[in-house]
């Protein structure tokens with residue numbers, strides 16, 4: 352199976368272009384009398400980038416390919432994480448490949464703007480079921496682009512997606528739905544939340560409706576990465592809930608999406624009960640591919656609610672809780688209720704002072 356895949360990869364025109372590019376780069380490096388591994392690995396990175404941009408076939412796990420690169424580079428070339436992560440496309444035998452194309456489940460086209468090759472796969476679930484007998488699910492890897500029709504995959508897509516909004520807006524529900532879609536598409540997914548959120552159990556992301564999925568609960572995202580260890584490289588999609596509580600959110604998400612080629616889906620509060628910025632979820636907006644601000648229903652009037660009102664007198668920024676402490680409200684009721692609750696607490700304080 353693997354040798355078939357390698358054969359297919361090696362005979363593809365995109366690889367020929369890229370391997371001649373590498374040959375040329377290595378030749379140039381050698382003619383300059385420089386066999387420094389760092390230079391060779393720079394050449395390799397450029398090669399990989401071209402390979403990726405030529406955009407059709409994954410070299411994942413193709414050790415013989417690295418063997419031939421080693422020969423070309425005249426230096427040991429390790430399987431690079433970039434290839435593993437960014438070229439996660441369809442890696443299968445040529446016969447299965449043509450079967451996919453012929454079946455009409457998959458077609459090959461070019462991006463109109465760049466002329467680069469693009470593979471579209473229709474109905475990934477159907478592809479899986481049709482080909483289950485001839486390939487293992489590990490051999491086929493479909494990438495989703497959110498916002499596009501379900502089941503219509505755009506391959507090679509890494510990115511950052513933000514789901515923001517007040518409490519009870521459906522942020523966790525939306526996150527879990529997206530994560531489920533990724534799991535169904537056969538991608539390796541890891542879900543993480545802040546360990547400050549102990550409301551509905553610690554090792555699961557749970558929505559206010561009780562929908563849940565197992566997760567890792569950690570104090571910060573560096574700990575999450577450390578906990579995953581080598582597995583981090585295998586993860587293709589990272590879901591983050593309660594993002595407002597992670598101090599290292601921006602650095603982690605930036606590296607995961609930009610450098611490590613992951614799809615990162617972040618759900619969290621944009622503002623606190625006083626409508627101040629909460630944590631650094633909103634600092635991700637300039638870095639994000641998509642930003643969705645969800646709204647809830649105002650508990651006072653049923654209109655769309657963009658804000659969270661705290662029902663208690665507590666003034667600390669972080670107070671973990673649910674409907675016992677918070678309610679979603681519209682602009683009108685946020686303003687009036689804030690004033691009312693401030694007045695109520697002032698009266699209560701005065702009263703306490705009098706009776707003491």
Ligand SMILES: Nc1ncnc2c1ncn2[C@@H]1O[C@H](COP(=O)(O)OP(=O)(O)O)[C@@H](O)[C@H]1O
Pocket residue numbers: 516517518519520521522523524525557558559560647648650674678679
């Ligand atoms: N005022 C409310 N109190 C309790 N539950 C609510 C309230 N408004 C909406 N919900 C429920 O919460 C669900 C959304 O939960 P969830 O996805 O966990 O939201 P979020 O993560 O944005 O807080 C809604 O589908 C709804 O059933």
Ligand SMILES: Cc1cn([C@H]2C[C@H](O)[C@@H](COP(=O)(O)O)O2)c(=O)[nH]c1=O
Pocket residue numbers: 517518519522523548550619620622623624625659668669670671672673677
């Ligand atoms: C508004 C606000 C909320 N919190 C806490 C309360 C909850 O534990 C989470 C939000 O959870 P959800 O999944 O969005 O429902 O944040 C807080 O500590 N301070 C606030 O101002």
